[in-house]
Amino acid sequence: MKTLLVAEYRDGKLLNSTYELIAFAQKLGADATMFLVGSEGALPQFDGNLYLADSGKYGEFNPAVHKQMLLDVVAKEKPDLIVFSHSSYGWDLAPRIAHALQAAQISEVVEIKDGQMVIPVCNSKLRRDISAKTDVTVVTLQAGAFGLDADPNGSPTVENVDTDCLGEIEFTGYEEAEAGGVDLGKAEVIVSAGRGIGKADNVEMIASLAKALGGELGASRPVVDAEWAEHARQVGTTGQTVSPKLYVACGISGAIQHLAGMKKSEFVVAVNTDKDAPIGEVADVLIVADVKEFVPALTAKLQAL
């Protein structure tokens, strides 16, 4: 089997997710070549052929142009499997390639089992074993699902790729996420509020528990999107990555994008009315209760200690 790995590059740097693609190919026992729109100055540690396009010339985000260059490489290499990260770059480019090749796409693969790809369904409450009926398959990999056993090493044989295809969008630059306020990275205890707290007024209740534990208030995305908490408090893929001694998730279901930000916490307590909530997968203790009853009871007892 032959795989073509589509590496990622942003703001002048190669992204580490590149090594997850290599780990996936190794797990399959497949040959791997790589495609990257990046630069000579930041090459992956990889023993194989690397088709390299210059991001300075073609832009870090320029879907039509990246698509054309990648299709040119596909025509040459004829891979069975084209592999992306399930990331803002990968889920944007992968369907474009799938369509051009009339190939099946399998999104967010977490595992390979008996020749089947395993993907999550319904916020990871369920799993699905799936396979493609087409000769070529496009896959995207869930962030963190595959990892190398050893440190990456090697150096690629580089072949440059060029195109005269023109893009149809104008990418004008990056904006950093709103910063300011708290630095959750330093907190030893984080108590996070999720949508399950019900309303803005209840943030105070969660903040009181955080205070009683000597920690900081964190939040899941819907709480930040609703402006019940500032963005600096958001934990997850598009917020902060934290690893406190204690993380308490209140009314948080445990979507993969939230887990990615907190699963390295030393001890995790979840408070949730749904016993099957996926947060249970990473919780050391799952308290099956209504936050509105349990949290004030706990806070009162902690204050009395």
Place this chain on the structure above:
Amino acid sequence: MKILVCIKQVPDMESKFKVNADGTWYDDADLAWRMNEYDEYAIEQAVQLKEQVGEADLTVLCIGPDRVKETMKKALAMGCDRGVHVADDQSAIKDSFAIASIIAEFARDKDFDLIFTGLQSQDRGSAQVGILVGEMLNLTSISTIVDFSYDAGRVSVKRELEGGVRAAVNASTPVLLTCQLGLNTPRYPTLPNIMKAKKKELLSVDVSELLKVEPRLETAKLYFPEKKGSGLILEGDSNALADQLIQLLKDKTAVLA
């Protein structure tokens, strides 16, 4: 200006799921249904755009069994002008390629200036349909937007990347956009608008008129993951639970020391 919004009806993710009889999808009995969260942002953005430009015709499209009409009524009450229900009892087991090709087939000769979809559906979460529709119609498409503005045939959007970084992107219409959470604040339909929505056109088309492709994916089985967590599950009275947890925190962590 002609605008299309594609929405999907999904089960409430807090539901107790069961695997269906043939073991390839979830059983759709006894579930509470709602609009895919991402699609609420898509509708809101389309309605705001219509309010901005004045003259616009806004179609909402949904593929699924009869029950999806309930969700479509919400879209009409939020401000869409007309609904197109593509009647399909088998939509849940169709792959993203098939769903996208149905939408593209419908939209092909209709010259939409803007098409809004969600970034992904909450149950399947493939994040493919929007971009696929764009490719099938040969339209410019931009995914994962968290900010949108329109002026004289140009859109300026921000794509959200990992870490909350945003990429600023401009493009000309016609364009397809996939909407990420937090793009705007979706409105709640008001009672008068719910009443008005009842009079809006809700056309039904049979899927056989629009489906022209073969499935590309095959599901072997759907199942519950093995519980990996070795965590304790505690239930009971809140006060007793609080005592238990405090004891656990004393034993297992240093935070109460």
